[in-house]
Amino acid sequence: MGLLSLGTPLHWKDTRKHADEVREQGIIQLIKMFESAHERKNDKFLWGDELEYMLLKIDEDSKDVKLAIDEDSILQRLSPEGCAYNKCIENEISFHPEYGRYMLEATPARPYDGEKIDDYLFVEKNMSIRRKIAINELHDKNVFPFTLTVYPRMGTPHFTYPDAIPNGEASKSLFLPDEIINRHVRFPTLTANIRRRRGAKVAINVPLYKDTRTRKNDEIDPTIPKRNLFPFHDAEPFLGAALPGHIYMDSMGFGMGCSCLQVTMQTPDLSANRYLYDSLVCITPIMLALTAASPIFRGFLADQDVRWNVISGSVDDRTPYERGVEPLKGHNLYGEIDVKNSSLYRIPKSRYDSVDQYLGDVGSDGITTNFFDKSYNDLTPVRNEKIFNKLTKEAKFDEILANHFAHLFIRDPIVVFSENLKQDNDFQTDHFENIQSTNWQTLRFKPPIQQAVPENHKTPGWRVEFRPMEISITDFENAAYAIFVVLLSRSILKYRPNFYLPITCVDKNMKLAHKRESATNGIFYFRKNILSKEVNSIAELSLNQIINGSNEFIGLIPLIEKFLNEELFKSATEEQLFKIRTYLKLVSYRASGEIPTTAKYIRNFVLNHPNYAKDSIVSKEINFDLIKNLSKLTAYDKEIVKDFFGNDIARDMEKMGYC
Numbered sequence: 001m002g003l004l005s006l007g008t009p010l011h012w013k014d015t016r017k018h019a020d021e022v023r024e025q026g027i028i029q030l031i032k033m034f035e036s037a038h039e040r041k042n043d044k045f046l047w048g049d050e051l052e053y054m055l056l057k058i059d060e061d062s063k064d065v066k067l068a069i070d071e072d073s074i075l076q077r078l079s080p081e082g083c084a085y086n087k088c089i090e091n092e093i094s095f096h097p098e099y100g101r102y103m104l105e106a107t108p109a110r111p112y113d114g115e116k117i118d119d120y121l122f123v124e125k126n127m128s129i130r131r132k133i134a135i136n137e138l139h140d141k142n143v144f145p146f147t148l149t150v151y152p153r154m155g156t157p158h159f160t161y162p163d164a165i166p167n168g169e170a171s172k173s174l175f176l177p178d179e180i181i182n183r184h185v186r187f188p189t190l191t192a193n194i195r196r197r198r199g200a201k202v203a204i205n206v207p208l209y210k211d212t213r214t215r216k217n218d219e220i221d222p223t224i225p226k227r228n229l230f231p232f233h234d235a236e237p238f239l240g241a242a243l244p245g246h247i248y249m250d251s252m253g254f255g256m257g258c259s260c261l262q263v264t265m266q267t268p269d270l271s272a273n274r275y276l277y278d279s280l281v282c283i284t285p286i287m288l289a290l291t292a293a294s295p296i297f298r299g300f301l302a303d304q305d306v307r308w309n310v311i312s313g314s315v316d317d318r319t320p321y322e323r324g325v326e327p328l329k330g331h332n333l334y335g336e337i338d339v340k341n342s343s344l345y346r347i348p349k350s351r352y353d354s355v356d357q358y359l360g361d362v363g364s365d366g367i368t369t370n371f372f373d374k375s376y377n378d379l380t381p382v383r384n385e386k387i388f389n390k391l392t393k394e395a396k397f398d399e400i401l402a403n404h405f406a407h408l409f410i411r412d413p414i415v416v417f418s419e420n421l422k423q424d425n426d427f428q429t430d431h432f433e434n435i436q437s438t439n440w441q442t443l444r445f446k447p448p449i450q451q452a453v454p455e456n457h458k459t460p461g462w463r464v465e466f467r468p469m470e471i472s473i474t475d476f477e478n479a480a481y482a483i484f485v486v487l488l489s490r491s492i493l494k495y496r497p498n499f500y501l502p503i504t505c506v507d508k509n510m511k512l513a514h515k516r517e518s519a520t521n522g523i524f525y526f527r528k529n530i531l532s533k534e535v536n537s538i539a540e541l542s543l544n545q546i547i548n549g550s551n552e553f554i555g556l557i558p559l560i561e562k563f564l565n566e567e568l569f570k571s572a573t574e575e576q577l578f579k580i581r582t583y584l585k586l587v588s589y590r591a592s593g594e595i596p597t598t599a600k601y602i603r604n605f606v607l608n609h610p611n612y613a614k615d616s617i618v619s620k621e622i623n624f625d626l627i628k629n630l631s632k633l634t635a636y637d638k639e640i641v642k643d644f645f646g647n648d649i650a651r652d653m654e655k656m657g658y659c
């Protein structure tokens, strides 16, 4: 989350009147940012992770778990004005608000140095301190922070503590009370304005896992409440929004209330940043599949393993026209879009979706690989022509960069604060960030601010944010995945492989990554020849082959091993080596299927639970036992560690003192 502005957020009706103004000012800010930072060189490889927590209240007496929505004052205590802030300073951690009132985000307070072996070993320690401090600072001693991608019973009756009724004006959801939304006025406004712009509530349909006693495939979920509180919206599921054979969800919280693991990395300069961004495009679906941790939504087993399409659907503010579909019966065609005064686009994807185009590995200098070929950008996404034309007249933007931003800027701002409209474009970036930070892609290209002139290395430089990963239950895994992505990125910057694939292939991989057990059964498009400029070099590989290597492709871990031996490990102790190798082992074993993904483990837990009735329903009792089990795993209970990580990794972990 970016900075939270104070002030008065505008209703969508007024927000849209300022949309062009926000875009125009935002682009001026962007041009100034580029002018200042264009010539930056030799920035250090700094990086940092973001972890998102859910607060769960565990009641041993009633054997129930609830999402805790009354513990959010912890964020004040941990903020710079708060009484516990000194603990954050001492431990180099930083807490931030998130969409859910039951959520916390935490990052390291200073970025890690990607060239220092000690910093890699500090990552997991930093993560575990975050968890400890959060536990200490919570008032209710039965509330615990979990790094769980989806709360399994989100949106079932009485899933919060204290109890709250789904009757809120912001979401108008049949399942989620507005009391789950962060109290800061930005978040309910975001929720409401997305619905208002779309002209209907968001509609998310996840295929239901089919078991022997699961409800019939042609049936719409009979548990969807029939209500007449918001007549227009309450009828939506029965007017085509809810699909038979699916788990239907109708609110932003189902997606933005999920947790994930993100990694931001700084590269030496703009051209290296474009190259790293492009190289990681094909890695995004791979890491989504590998970190799969979302087999349950709204109390039902799903026939998919990840959260991505849920979060994508949860903020899909496109009108029916933009989506190219008929509106629901009785809803107007364009939602609350002013047809006469809007330039209408057909937009194939939600603003939360996969990358639409490469940036090209071209640059004024730096090490230029020149692997990019125009044919890789085979999606031709819509763009804002006015902004495209403006940017192409600017010396600092070539056509591909102009295209990238002109595509992001087809979107409207969703929340505008009236006090923030007037900006000093030499110093502020709010309008640019307004559009940039509500384009939630698998990767984010983060440019530096206007003050980031070449000699000012105190201000962050060019960065890439890696965003597809699901969050894992333990700090050990989250550290392992974050470090894997960082070491891979460092290897990419060192060895300069060619990872380009047509972007449509990457989108097919994204779809595949959703499939149940795609981590072990999926066959993904990947590049075969990573050393040549050859344009069409496509192999079809399993995650095992991509991660661990095969005849056709060297493998991402072997690439990292080479890098470690030639660079980082030269200065490492035996103990440090052992830990990093165990991290890589985790990634390797998940890819080979030697150990289950989190999604598979959770699904199996439900399927094997004595109370499970083969009806795909995850009851209160099953949920309680599952969460209890995961809480023991978070604390590295020996038996569960063995079960979850397998004997080999469990042995390594025991040796390192985890259990």
Ligand code: ADP
Binding pocket: 001, 002, 046, 047, 048, 049, 050, 096, 107, 108, 109, 110, 111, 112, 262, 264, 265, 266, 459, 460, 461, 463, 465
């Ligand atoms: P956002 O929500 O926009 O992604 P956050 O501030 O939550 O941003 O997280 C940014 C991450 O980037 C943090 O982990 C932080 O440590 C890291 N970071 C900060 N400065 C730099 C930098 N110069 N280079 C790389 N990463 C950085």
Ligand code: MG
Binding pocket: 001, 050, 052, 098, 105
């Ligand atoms: Mg976040």
Ligand code: MG
Binding pocket: 001, 002, 050, 096, 105
């Ligand atoms: Mg953040």
Ligand code: MG
Binding pocket: 001, 002, 437
């Ligand atoms: Mg953010």
Ligand code: MG
Binding pocket: 164, 165, 166, 167, 168, 177, 178, 179
């Ligand atoms: Mg209410």
Ligand code: MG
Binding pocket: 001, 050, 262, 465
């Ligand atoms: Mg982020």
